[in-house]
Amino acid sequence: MTSIAAASARGRRAARTSGDDRESAILATAERLLAQRSFADISIDDLARGAGISRPTFYFYFPGKDAVLLTLLDRVIEEANAAAGDVLDRLAGDPRARWRELIDRFHQTFGAHRAVVLACAQVRGTNAEVRRLWAAVMEHWVRAIEGAVEAERRRGAAPDGLPARDLAIALNSMNERVWYATFAGDGPAVAEPDVVDVLLDVWLAAIYKEGPPVNASGSGRAPS
Amino acid sequence: MTSIAAASARGRRAARTSGDDRESAILATAERLLAQRSFADISIDDLARGAGISRPTFYFYFPGKDAVLLTLLDRVIEEANAAAGDVLDRLAGDPRARWRELIDRFHQTFGAHRAVVLACAQVRGTNAEVRRLWAAVMEHWVRAIEGAVEAERRRGAAPDGLPARDLAIALNSMNERVWYATFAGDGPAVAEPDVVDVLLDVWLAAIYKEGPPVNASGSGRAPS
DNA sequence: ACGGGAGTCAACACCCTGTCGAGAAGAATC
DNA sequence: GATTCTTCTCGACAGGGTGTTGACTCCCGT
Numbered sequence: 150m151t152s153i154a155a156a157s158a159r160g161r162r163a164a165r166t167s168g169d170d171r172e173s174a175i176l177a178t179a180e181r182l183l184a185q186r187s188f189a190d191i192s193i194d195d196l197a198r199g200a201g202i203s204r205p206t207f208y209f210y211f212p213g214k215d216a217v218l219l220t221l222l223d224r225v226i227e228e229a230n231a232a233a234g235d236v237l238d239r240l241a242g243d244p245r246a247r248w249r250e251l252i253d254r255f256h257q258t259f260g261a262h263r264a265v266v267l268a269c270a271q272v273r274g275t276n277a278e279v280r281r282l283w284a285a286v287m288e289h290w291v292r293a294i295e296g297a298v299e300a301e302r303r304r305g306a307a308p309d310g311l312p313a314r315d316l317a318i319a320l321n322s323m324n325e326r327v328w329y330a331t332f333a334g335d336g337p338a339v340a341e342p343d344v345v346d347v348l349l350d351v352w353l354a355a356i357y358k359e360g361p362p363v364n365a366s367g368s369g370r371a372p373s
Numbered sequence: 374m375t376s377i378a379a380a381s382a383r384g385r386r387a388a389r390t391s392g393d394d395r396e397s398a399i400l401a402t403a404e405r406l407l408a409q410r411s412f413a414d415i416s417i418d419d420l421a422r423g424a425g426i427s428r429p430t431f432y433f434y435f436p437g438k439d440a441v442l443l444t445l446l447d448r449v450i451e452e453a454n455a456a457a458g459d460v461l462d463r464l465a466g467d468p469r470a471r472w473r474e475l476i477d478r479f480h481q482t483f484g485a486h487r488a489v490v491l492a493c494a495q496v497r498g499t500n501a502e503v504r505r506l507w508a509a510v511m512e513h514w515v516r517a518i519e520g521a522v523e524a525e526r527r528r529g530a531a532p533d534g535l536p537a538r539d540l541a542i543a544l545n546s547m548n549e550r551v552w553y554a555t556f557a558g559d560g561p562a563v564a565e566p567d568v569v570d571v572l573l574d575v576w577l578a579a580i581y582k583e584g585p586p587v588n589a590s591g592s593g594r595a596p597s
Numbered sequence: 598a599c600g601g602g603a604g605t606c607a608a609c610a611c612c613c614t615g616t617c618g619a620g621a622a623g624a625a626t627c
Numbered sequence: 628g629a630t631t632c633t634t635c636t637c638g639a640c641a642g643g644g645t646g647t648t649g650a651c652t653c654c655c656g657t
Contacts (some may be wrong), residue, residue, distance in 0.1 A: 416643085416644065417646090418644080418645095419642080427647095430649080437645085437646085
């Protein structure tokens with residue numbers, strides 16, 4: 150769990166009065182609008198009016214447009230981490246199934262909040278805060294995968310090869326970009342129903358080189 | 374060759390007088406400034422003043438800031454396609470070496486113009502034109518890889534598996550994102566000297582599952 | 598010597614951001 | 628009930644970026 154995303158004072162208030170509703174209203178408006186237009190096309194005025202307040206009042210709740218997105222991103226990340234759970238600690242049982250579970254859960258979470266994820270990916274280029282947060286989260290996931298790969302190698306299930314960290318970076322990067330294309334729908338993209346299996350296939354090939362070992366009742370080819 | 378990037382009328386002029394210099398000056402200024410600040414932090418006024426003209430005059434040469442970047446991107450894409458050449462047609466000789474050559478050449482080209490590539494990646498989120506152009510280029514490369522994978526399968530060098538197109542999308546996506554991280558330097562990234570070999574390793578694993586066959590006098594590791 | 602196109606820019610209208618200071622609304626204290 | 632303090636609200640402003648207009652210059656061909 151231990152969410153990296155410090156879901157703390159992204160807003161500005163410290164009170165407990167009825168202003169909480171306003172903050173939620175802004176957040177809700179943002180997510181609603183994000184489903185329609187791109188983040189860049191949403192002005193602070195849109196957010197404010199959508200929440201029933203004036204533009205200056207908006208600044209009372211958030212320091213800027215980006216902070217709203219950051220708060221939304223915090224939630225998604227927390228949800229993703231919760232969904233991932235401890236799958237990586239249970240790899241030994243049935244690696245293929247566990248890796249698939251991991252990828253699938255991320256897919257579910259991101260898919261459920263695609264508007265937010267897409268907006269963040271687009272803003273990452275221009276906003277340092279989003280860039281920092283995303284970098285921290287990626288680092289967290291990369292380390293988790295790195296550790297899992299090393300564990301698989303240690304128990305003899307996966308062969309040695311690339312530094313585990315580099316491998317983890319490459320695979321995580323692939324997932325990010327492939328999901329982006331699938332959700333955004335621009336450019337060549339894997340069809341949504343197939344994307345988990347496509348990613349899984351590359352992960353297994355890269356980690357195990359010749360299909361995961363058949364520990365339990367798996368159907369992978371046995372290593373030579 | 375047949376550059377997808379229609380390097381045609383991205384500018385506005387149709388003349389052949391001394392105005393050509395101005396157009397070049399704008400482009401040069403853009404690439405120079407891009408090496409310093411982010412694209413979003415460069416105003417049209419910066420571009421204009423850098424080229425020794427006033428802001429309205431800028432509009433005589435380009436319809437907007439984005440068109441400048443688009444023109445720059447055209448060049449890089451053309452260069453990348455030229456660098457790639459016909460490597461994919463010569464895979465059979467020494468697959469590992471050829472794949473590495475392909476990836477390395479893209480790496481060289483993008484690395485030489487990282488400022489432009491980075492800026493495009495950041496703007497792709499907000500600018501439809503850049504998005505379209507990049508999507509078209511990706512489609513081109515995906516199809517090339519797809520064809521190469523199918524050829525390798527046909528000659529028995531690579532096993533069947535994922536639809537070649539999905540595999541090509543995943544691998545191309547990985548490269549794009551990994552290069553971005555490496556060049557941008559934010560978030561977890563593969564060190565620049567290693568990035569080609571890391572990518573290559575995943576490509577070979579995903580395409581051949583157990584290392585490419587050693588046809589000629591290649592120096593690739595023999596498959597187990 | 599002159600008509601016309603290429604090239605140039607001051608000035609304008611517009612939109613968005615962020616801030617300031619004057620207030621309204623309500624709870625706590627006298 | 629009046630007073631004070633804090634929370635909350637917004638009209639109005641300043642600043643900076645974009646894109647357009649209309650007039651003006653310069654040069655070239657006739």
